[in-house]
Amino acid sequence: MKHFDLVIVGGGMVGQALALSLAKQSFNIAIIEPNNPNPTLNDEFHTRVSAITPKSEQLLTDLGVWSNIKRKQAFAATEVWDQNSHGSLKFDTEYETFNHLGHIVENDAIQLALYQSLQATQVAFIDAKVVGLTRQDNGYQIQLDNQTAIGCQLLVGADGARSKVREITGIVTTDTDYQQKAIVCNIKAKKNFNKTTWQRFLSNSIIALLPLGEYEASIVWSAENTLADELMQLSKEEFAKRLSAGVEYRFGEFEVVSDIQAFPLIERSAQTYVKEQLALVGDAAHNIHPLAGQGVNLGFADVIELSKQLGSNKSKLGDYGVLRKYARARRLDNELMAKTMTSLNWIYKENNEPLRWLRGFGMNVINDNPTLKSFLQKHALGNS
Numbered sequence: 368m369k370h371f372d373l374v375i376v377g378g379g380m381v382g383q384a385l386a387l388s389l390a391k392q393s394f395n396i397a398i399i400e401p402n403n404p405n406p407t408l409n410d411e412f413h414t415r416v417s418a419i420t421p422k423s424e425q426l427l428t429d430l431g432v433w434s435n436i437k438r439k440q441a442f443a444a445t446e447v448w449d450q451n452s453h454g455s456l457k458f459d460t461e462y463e464t465f466n467h468l469g470h471i472v473e474n475d476a477i478q479l480a481l482y483q484s485l486q487a488t489q490v491a492f493i494d495a496k497v498v499g500l501t502r503q504d505n506g507y508q509i510q511l512d513n514q515t516a517i518g519c520q521l522l523v524g525a526d527g528a529r530s531k532v533r534e535i536t537g538i539v540t541t542d543t544d545y546q547q548k549a550i551v552c553n554i555k556a557k558k559n560f561n562k563t564t565w566q567r568f569l570s571n572s573i574i575a576l577l578p579l580g581e582y583e584a585s586i587v588w589s590a591e592n593t594l595a596d597e598l599m600q601l602s603k604e605e606f607a608k609r610l611s612a613g614v615e616y617r618f619g620e621f622e623v624v625s626d627i628q629a630f631p632l633i634e635r636s637a638q639t640y641v642k643e644q645l646a647l648v649g650d651a652a653h654n655i656h657p658l659a660g661q662g663v664n665l666g667f668a669d670v671i672e673l674s675k676q677l678g679s680n681k682s683k684l685g686d687y688g689v690l691r692k693y694a695r696a697r698r699l700d701n702e703l704m705a706k707t708m709t710s711l712n713w714i715y716k717e718n719n720e721p722l723r724w725l726r727g728f729g730m731n732v733i734n735d736n737p738t739l740k741s742f743l744q745k746h747a748l749g750n751s
Contacts, residue, residue, distance in 0.1 A: 371397045372684055374509060374519035376497055376532050378404035380417075380474060381649035381666035382525030383481035387430050388674040390488040394684075397491040397517065399509070404492055405482045406475040408437060413473045414551045414625050416577055416585045418442075418564065420469050423667040427477070435480040439470040440578050444563040450570060471564070471577045471585065474663070493517070497526075500535045506644050506685060521685035522645050523673075525666075530651035533637060538647070543634040545656065548595035550588040552627040553579065554607065557619025560584055567614045574613050583624070586610065589632060589656070599629050632656060636702060640694040644685030646673060653701045665701050672696045 373389060375382045378400025386396050398404065419427075419439075427433040444459040445468060460466055485492075499510035506520040524532030533540070560578035567574045572590035579585055588610065590598060598606060603623040611621045635654040640647050649666030673693045680689045 368508070368516050368518055370518040371395050371491075372519065373397075373521045373523065374399060374507070374517065375523045375525050376509075377524065377526035377530075377649075377651070378402075378492065379525065379527065379649075380477050380481065380663055381670060382523075383478060383485060384426065384430065384432075384667060385523065385525060385648060385670045385673065386490050387432070387481060387485055387488065388426075388670055389677065390485070390490050391430075392674070392678045394677075395489070397493055397519070399493045399495060399497060399511070401494060401496045401512075404478070406479050408473070408476055408479060411625065412438070412553050412579045412583060412585065413475045414553055414585060414628060415474045416471055416579070417474055417477070417663040418469050418577060418661075419472050419477075420661075420664045421467075423664045424470065426667050426671055427480075430481075430484065432477075432480045432484050435483060436472060436476050437480070438476050438579075439472045440562070440580060441467040441470050442562050442564050442578060443467050444561075445566070446563055447566045447568070449568045467562075468564075471579060473579075497531050497535070500532070502644075520644060520683070521677075524645070524647045524651040525649050526651055528633075528635060528650045528654045530647065532645075533647060533651055536642060536645060538637050538639055538642070540635045540637050545632040545634065546592050547589055547632040548592060548599075548629040549632055550590060550595055550598055550627060550629045551586065552606075552623055553583065553585050553625040554610065554621040555624050556582050556584065556621055558582075558617070560618065565614065565617075569613060572613075574610065576614065576618075588613075595629055599627065603627065640698065641687070641690035643687045643690075646690050646693065648673060652697075655701075655704055661704055665704060668700065669693075669697055 372395040374397045375386050376399045378398045382398060383404065386398050390396055424433060443466065444457060447456040458468065460468065493511070495511035495513045497509055498512050501508040506518060507522040508516055508518050509522070510516050522532065524530045526532055559581050560576065562578065564578065565576040571594050572588060575587040577585045577587070588598065598609065601609065606627060607621040607623045633654060634656055637647055637652045640652045648669040650662065652669065653665060655662055655665070676689050676693045677684070680686070682689050
């Protein structure tokens with residue numbers, strides 16, 4: 368049976384970033400991933416994108432990956448406006464020392480660049496599914512669906528929201544079902560998005576426009592299940608009309624240029640991120656509402672912290688005390704972001720008159736206060 372220092376289950380963006388970070392520290396690593404870890408970029412933009420913060424950008428730069436990401440669209444502003452109040456809010460770089468708030472990047476473009484960098488390391492990719500885990504004195508034995516087994520000192524679950532590692536090891540989660548779906552697709556517009564991300568809060572949904580170019584964007588329409596099911600029955604042309612009206616035709620008539628997909632929205636938090644010789648990272652540990660596009664950034668922050676703890680401690684790899692330091696450092700930030708997203712979702716769903724007025728008033732107070740706006744902006748970007 369082959370034995371590794373570290374086995375990462377899950378070869379997505381977070382799993383590959385962790386492998387690359389730890390490979391630079393000379394760990395012997397394997398990634399178990401049954402799906403293709405090396406995606407192909409087509410001429411058309413993919414519909415699954417992330418809003419990459421400067422902190423995540425710095426991680427990818429430190430890993431030697433950022434410059435190899437083939438497509439990325441910087442944005443220097445975020446504008447929010449509300450259907451049911453007089454409130455609006457604009458975050459930008461006017462009073463800041465940085466010149467952009469982030470980049471909209473296709474998930475596949477990030478994963479492709481990570482995979483290419485990993486080819487220059489000794490990290491092994493194993494094309495298999497995990498079917499069993501056995502705890503041993505020196506780590507874990509991992510049973511695979513190809514009738515083989517491998518061993519490791521430290522097992523990391525980076526296998527997403529439906530983590531098999533989390534399930535088999537008995538780590539329970541606290542779940543909040545929003546009774547909503549996120550509808551995603553790519554669109555073309557008549558008017559320029561001006562390097563700005565846009566969000567419109569409607570009575571029963573939230574529309575986010577994430578620019579991929581001057582006139583192209585990925586959209587995330589977070590809607591109550593009933594509305595989401597109705598929207599998913601529309602033709603592309605009818606959907607484009609509803610979407611255009613939803614943002615007050617600010618960019619003219621939209622054209623849908625990809626398939627339209629929908630995903631249920633569930634906030635999920637593992638009750639523990641770590642056990643002896645086991646750690647969870649990314650969506651395996653925490654899932655949040657996509658309202659601010661922070662999901663993968665939280666996962667990359669997990670990578671930064673776990674890499675730091677494993678690299679700076681001389682204890683045995685997988686030592687529970689070291690892993691607990693990682694868990695303590697990350698849980699507060701992750702749960703704060705999750706609860707903030709849940710609270711914002713509730714605030715914008717409620718439409719009684721006093722709350723609508725208060726909501727609009729609060730947005731305008733923040734918008735008119737550069738110091739407060741800068742503080743909130745830096746915290747969201749991980750610069751605080």
